[in-house]
Amino acid sequence: MNSLALPDVASQPRAPQDIALEWVGMQNIALPVVLADQRIAAFADAGVSLDDPATRGIHMSRLYLALECLEDRPLTPGLLKHVLGHFLATHAGLSKRAFLAVRGELLLKRPALVSPLSGWKSYPFEVSARLDAKGLRIELKLDVDYSSTCPCSAALARQVIQQRFAEDFAGRPLQRAELLAWLGSERGIAATPHSQRSVASLRIRLAADQGELPLPALLDTAEDSLATPVQTAVKRGDEQAFALANGQNPMFCEDAARRLHRALSGFDGIRAFHVRVVHAESLHAHDAIAQSAWNWSQECC
C-alpha cells in the first residue's frame, strides 16, 4: 500500500464543538545537540498552537523531522528560529505559534581553587524558544550549586569563641606563642557556623537579535557573584581556600538572591530575569528560599 492510500485522521474535520488549542506537540524527544563546543545528549519538546478549530490534529512527524538539523549545527538563536519557522511553514493555516524546548546537562571543566587540578561540573539547562507574530523569544533556565554559610551562625560561633578565650586567658598576661597555639587548637574553634549546599535557579530571557546562547558566560557570572560555587578536584589547599571563601562570604538566602540580581543586571543581552535560590538548611529540616526578578512577567516561551 503506498502512502496515498493511508487514511490521514489528523486532517479530517472534527465534530462541531471544536476548540483551538494552545500547545500541541511532543515532549522528551531524545536528540543530540551541539552547545558550547560540546555534543550533548539532550531532550526536546516541540509543539505548535492549533489555531484552526476545524482541524483535528497537527502533523507530529513534521515537527519531529524538523529537529534533525539540530544534530550538527551549534544551538544558536538563529538555528532555533530556523527550526521554529519550519514548524510554522509546515503547519500553514493551522498554527500561528511554534515552541521548542531543549534540555540537557552542560559539562564545564573547572579549575581547583589553588592546586593545579581541575574537574568537570555538570550544569542542568533548558533553552525554550517561541516564534509567533511578535517574533522570536528565548528563555534560558540554569541551575548553579554553591555553598552558603549562615551569617547568623557565624556571628554566634564567634561569640562562643570570644567567651572561651575570656575563660582560658582570664587574669593573666597574653603570650603571643601561647595565644597562637590556642588559636590552632580545638579550644580556639569552640563553635563552627553551619553551611549548606544551595542551588540558584536562573531564568533568563534574552534580548532580541542575540547571536549566541551565552550559557557558559552566565554560569561564570553567577558563580563569580556567589563566590562559593561547589568544587570539583579538591586537595587540602583547595579545601582551605574554600573555607576562606565561605568565611569571607557568609550568605543568607536573601544575600545570595541580591548578589545574583546585581550580577545579572550588569549582563548584556538580557531583557528579563527571575532568580530563585534554595538553601537546603542544615540547621532546619526545611529550606530557606528567596526570589528576585527584573522586568519579569508570567508570559512563557
Ligand SMILES: Nc1nc2c(ncn2[C@@H]2O[C@H](COP(=O)(O)OP(=O)(O)OP(=O)(O)O)[C@@H](O)[C@H]2O)c(=O)[nH]1
Ligand atoms: N496529531 C496527532 N498525531 C499523533 C498523535 N499520537 C500519535 N500521532 C501520530 O503521529 C503520526 C504522524 O502524523 P503526521 O505528521 O500527520 O503524519 P503523516 O500524515 O504521515 O505526514 P504528513 O503527510 O506530513 O502529514 C501519525 O501516525 C499519528 O497517528 C496525537 O495525539 N496527535
